[in-house]
């Protein structure tokens with residue numbers, strides 16, 4: 001059995017179903033992030049695991065033991081929140097040692113452990129400073145060290161980097177990953193930031209409206225989204241909605257596109273090809289369509305957005321705007337208003353077939 005198991009968790013607040021039948025297993029030493037838009041139930045899940053919230057149905061098991069009825073302080077979990085929540089009247093070292101003092105550990109052991117943790121978070125020289133003398137990023141490092149001091153069985157992090165500026169966020173998320181891997185600690189990490197989730201997790205849990213949409217390693221939830229929600233929430237994507245033909249094709253805006261080789265969509269069914277902007281190749285329309293590619297569309301370049309390493313081009317294809325990413329260095333090759341060919345390999349696309357209920361107008 002997995003180290004941490006969430007079994008059929010449901011929770012309602014008044015008329016709001018915050019969680020509906022959430023089941024998840026986390027292995028020892030894994031960092032699993034809960035990713036989704038505001039209100040999808042991430043924090044509620046974390047609070048149930050922490051013991052701050054009681055589920056209406058379902059239970060949480062740690063190492064095979066049911067935690068129902070075990071109060072938060074007896075669960076032995078470390079927590080880091082969005083707001084640093086350090087004790088303002090204690091130095092960084094005193095904050096870090098707090099849990100050990102409460103546990104009445106010998107002074108010598110506390111000193112040694114605090115020293116180790118200050119070194120681990122790269123703040124060996126800042127132990128005597130008070131929180132107001134530390135930057136936001138430093139305070140969050142101290143909060144992390146404080147959570148780790150008690151050698152928690154699980155580390156729970158709720159948007160720990162949201163209040164920090166972009167650069168500090170990137171540095172600190174790498175730090176968190178380094179420390180978590182080095183200590184081999186099991187961690188649940190709540191975030192609404194897909195880049196953060198993809199870059200630091202072993203597995204990502206994509207949530208929407210209190211339910212789990214998909215669980216998988218970052219490459220999988222990005223590269224093989226199983227639902228339109230996952231595809232649209234993680235990264236950008238183009239949706240080419242059409243009607244399937246009998247021979248593995250899709251009729252899309254008067255053109256015939258090939259579906260991925262393994263797609264089995266009955267003829268006549270509505271289907272959507274999902275293609276990432278980086279999977280589309282662009283050629284300037286100076287002649288016949290590019291040969292050797294099954295899926296080719298003609299379009300007009302509408303806008304360009306410089307994103308650093310890549311430039312995102314918006315191309316009007318018969319009234320529908322598609323996004324295409326090209327290397328930044330190529331941006332001048334595509335003049336605004338110019339005609340272009342878009343092409344993509346059918347195998348680089350994913351096909352989504354709406355359920356019969358959705359086609360009938362349900363949700």
Ligand code: ATP
Pocket residue numbers: 013014016017018036037038039040041042043044045192
């Ligand atoms: P955010 O990123 O905005 O924190 P979230 O994904 O963490 O969102 P939750 O905080 O788990 O979402 O909330 C899920 C739903 O439950 C929301 O609709 C929220 O308004 C509601 N909710 C959460 N806690 C309470 C509460 N104590 N009382 C009433 N409603 C609540």
